[in-house]
Amino acid sequence: MRAPERGALPLRLATTLGRTYGRVTETVHVLSTADFDRPTRCDGLAVGPLLVHLLYDAQRALVGFASPASAVPDRDFVTYWRDFPPGADGETYFERTVASAYRRPGALVQHWRELSEAAVRAATAALVDKGRRVETQGHVLRATDFVATLVLEATVHHLDLIVDLPGAPEPDPEALQVTARTLDGLFGPEAWDVIGWDTTTYVLKATGREPLDEDDLDMLGPYADRLPLLG
Numbered sequence: 001m002r003a004p005e006r007g008a009l010p011l012r013l014a015t016t017l018g019r020t021y022g023r024v025t026e027t028v029h030v031l032s033t034a035d036f037d038r039p040t041r042c043d044g045l046a047v048g049p050l051l052v053h054l055l056y057d058a059q060r061a062l063v064g065f066a067s068p069a070s071a072v073p074d075r076d077f078v079t080y081w082r083d084f085p086p087g088a089d090g091e092t093y094f095e096r097t098v099a100s101a102y103r104r105p106g107a108l109v110q111h112w113r114e115l116s117e118a119a120v121r122a123a124t125a126a127l128v129d130k131g132r133r134v135e136t137q138g139h140v141l142r143a144t145d146f147v148a149t150l151v152l153e154a155t156v157h158h159l160d161l162i163v164d165l166p167g168a169p170e171p172d173p174e175a176l177q178v179t180a181r182t183l184d185g186l187f188g189p190e191a192w193d194v195i196g197w198d199t200t201t202y203v204l205k206a207t208g209r210e211p212l213d214e215d216d217l218d219m220l221g222p223y224a225d226r227l228p229l230l231g
Helices: 013-028 047-065 079-083 093-101 105-126 143-164 173-187 199-206 214-226
Strands: 133-136 139-142
Touching (some): 013 143, 013 173, 047 105, 047 133, 047 143, 079 139, 079 173, 133 143, 139 143, 143 173, 143 199
Antiparallel strands (some): 133 139
């Protein structure tokens, strides 16, 4: 069974990032104080602390776009994630502590909105220069590849956020395609031939958010041990 075609990265990737972050904002701005204590798919992180994690990724975006590089890129939007294998998640105490420091969830949401919207504006400006390179996490990436890493991070964590939030919006469809395209690269060329899940299921199972069942193991065959691809 063949996976749905995902194709190349979108031409207007900054717009994709804007919709990706916007869906997160749409999810969290209507939540009650109690909702910020609801569980997510990330062990040890409730909704509030996970939003802090996303907030710091938007901050990473701003730092990256303000850190132009002239060196040859040593990572792309796929190989960047090989530095973050499954089980490599950091300590969650930091995110929990920061979340608790906000006196009210609305202040955290406002901070997220401001940082994420600024990151999208920076991405839009950066991608005007087709050859722009940035430095992040000790590596050099083309700006397009860097934006794709931001899309994946926010998309996967959006799915984490909404697990206990009935009626919350789903991630942006194009962002899911970018995420799946990245996972294809991590899995290898066999992904096109053996993976038959819909895109959301692929993201959840390939990142270890949902366990593999017997049908999945039969479908994947000898490639099952490649999953999860990242944590």
